[in-house]
Amino acid sequence: MNILFVGDIVGRPGRDLIQKGLRGLVEHHDIDCTIANAENSAAG
Structure with missing residues (x-):
């Protein structure tokens, strides 16, 4: 099983990147x- 953990998503730039x-x-x-x-x- 492969698990991806994404650190802190901050504001619009973080949401856009994700x-x-x-x-x-x-x-x-x-x-x-x-x-x-x-x-x-x-x-x-």
């Missing part, structure tokens, strides 16, 4: 589960 890059990263590395710390994603 939105643009997560799918490709998951497919490339055959990720089964992703866990993300997104408590600061709303306003930074």
